[in-house]
């Protein structure tokens with residue numbers, strides 16, 4: 240398991256479980272792409288709509304932007 244993406248980058252991000260279960264860290268990907276290590280909180284339709292659990296997400300593009308307020 241890798242360190243959470245945004246906290247590892249020194250950015251403040253909402254989180255609680257850090258295990259992909261609670262959904263507190265949910266954000267929408269606005270630019271770029273990310274992959275999640277595991278997801279127990281978001282149903283497939285939400286993931287297909289572009290949401291990720293940022294505690295489980297790692298960018299797979301040179302940069303990525305997420306929005307916690309969308």
Ligand code: FES
Pocket residue numbers: 253254255256257258259260261262263264265280292293294295
């Ligand atoms: S902090 Fe709980 S799912 Fe990310």
